[in-house]
Amino acid sequence: MKNSSREQVLKTAFEQHLPEWFALVRRAMPWRVNRTPYRVWVAEIMLQQTRADQAAPYYRRFVRTFPSVRALARASLRDVLKAWEGMGYYARARNMHKTAQHLMNTRGGRFPRTYEELKQLPGIGSYTAAAIGSLAMNLDVAVVDGNVIRVLSRVFGVDEPVDTAAGRRIIQGFAESLLPAGRAAEFNEAMMELGALCCTPRDPRCEKCPLSAVCRACGLGRSTEYPRKRRRKAVPHKVVGAGVIMDRRGRVLIAQRRTQDMLGGLWEFPGGKKEPEETMPECITRELREELGIEVKVGELVTVVHHAYSHFTMELHAHRGRVVKGRPRAIECADCAWVLPDELREYPMGRADQHIVAALLQEDAG
Numbered sequence: 001m002k003n004s005s006r007e008q009v010l011k012t013a014f015e016q017h018l019p020e021w022f023a024l025v026r027r028a029m030p031w032r033v034n035r036t037p038y039r040v041w042v043a044e045i046m047l048q049q050t051r052a053d054q055a056a057p058y059y060r061r062f063v064r065t066f067p068s069v070r071a072l073a074r075a076s077l078r079d080v081l082k083a084w085e086g087m088g089y090y091a092r093a094r095n096m097h098k099t100a101q102h103l104m105n106t107r108g109g110r111f112p113r114t115y116e117e118l119k120q121l122p123g124i125g126s127y128t129a130a131a132i133g134s135l136a137m138n139l140d141v142a143v144v145d146g147n148v149i150r151v152l153s154r155v156f157g158v159d160e161p162v163d164t165a166a167g168r169r170i171i172q173g174f175a176e177s178l179l180p181a182g183r184a185a186e187f188n189e190a191m192m193e194l195g196a197l198c199c200t201p202r203d204p205r206c207e208k209c210p211l212s213a214v215c216r217a218c219g220l221g222r223s224t225e226y227p228r229k230r231r232r233k234a235v236p237h238k239v240v241g242a243g244v245i246m247d248r249r250g251r252v253l254i255a256q257r258r259t260q261d262m263l264g265g266l267w268e269f270p271g272g273k274k275e276p277e278e279t280m281p282e283c284i285t286r287e288l289r290e291e292l293g294i295e296v297k298v299g300e301l302v303t304v305v306h307h308a309y310s311h312f313t314m315e316l317h318a319h320r321g322r323v324v325k326g327r328p329r330a331i332e333c334a335d336c337a338w339v340l341p342d343e344l345r346e347y348p349m350g351r352a353d354q355h356i357v358a359a360l361l362q363e364d365a366g
């Protein structure tokens with residue numbers, strides 16, 4: 001195909017077939033109604049690590065609890081983390097809270113109206129700025145998320161790995177050159193929806209795709225070979241011990257993680273990584289001595305939780321125990337508290353610790 005006629009076919013595919021397809025399949029999502037910069041921002045932060053159908057109920061709850069920048073800025077960090085509970089990647093919630101306070105302090109809670117200014121807000125990178133700018137303000141900026149990367153790498157058969165700066169530049173260039181002026185909101189959303197519903201990672205439905213006539217990877221029968229990625233290193237595996245320490249009144253000891261640590265601000269059953277030569281009771285005993293300054297006697301196993309984070313996998317062994325010496329004080333944590341099992345759910349916790357709470361409450365009920 002000559003260059004000029006390929007350009008024409010590309011234009012027709014992206015500017016005509018894609019919007020027609022999108023009008024037919026567009027899913028009703030809570031962030032697609034009443035689209036304000038604040039609501040788009042919350043949605044985009046949630047959707048960075050979570051699938052749309054999974055994020056929808058969390059989104060509804062979050063914007064009901066904090067309907068504006070002002071409400072989010074005024075809330076306590078604990079309430080924000082609680083509303084975020086279950087979504088994972090809690091740094092997102094902490095950063096949103098900080099950004100909301102910054103917006104209140106510097107701009108009366110209003111978002112700036114240009115892409116450049118949006119990008120300069122703390123905690124808002126170029127991707128989120130593009131999403132807020134295009135979806136809520138219809139600014140002519142291309143949104144390039146994982147779905148868009150997959151679609152464009154396939155349509156253009158991009159051989160450069162997309163997780164390199166060079167690969168990202170190529171994809172960004174395609175996205176910008178295809179963006180129809182004045183229609184950024186519709187275009188960006190249609191591209192993201194295509195990646196989510198049709199051009200899926202393992203099972204693309206090329207026969208139903210509005211771009212199939214122009215797609216290089218599909219034409220070669222090699223759709224799933226794109227996007228190209230660099231070879232990944234093996235993900236480390238950690239074995240971790242946690243103490244479910246109870247006192248005579250039936251209260252459980254929990255600790256709050258330091259803000260600067262992973263899952264900062266969340267509460268957990270105290271413990272830490274097992275050293276190779278230790279038994280699990282030895283690990284829990286040492287960790288609680290270091291973290292809380294107490295000596296404990298470790299008892300029976302409550303549960304083992306397997307959990308995958310983005311950069312490691314974890315096997316968490318939770319054991320019951322009791323304090324034999326000392327009073328807990330926050331040495332290597334932000335705070336600690338004795339809490340009745342029924343009250344544990346009031347404390348924001350990561351998913352692995354929520355599993356321990358569930359196992360504990362189930363045991364107590366049984």
Ligand code: SF4
Binds near residue numbers: 205206212217
């Ligand atoms: S034709 Fe297939 S591989 Fe190409 S964009 Fe469409 S779904 Fe993806």
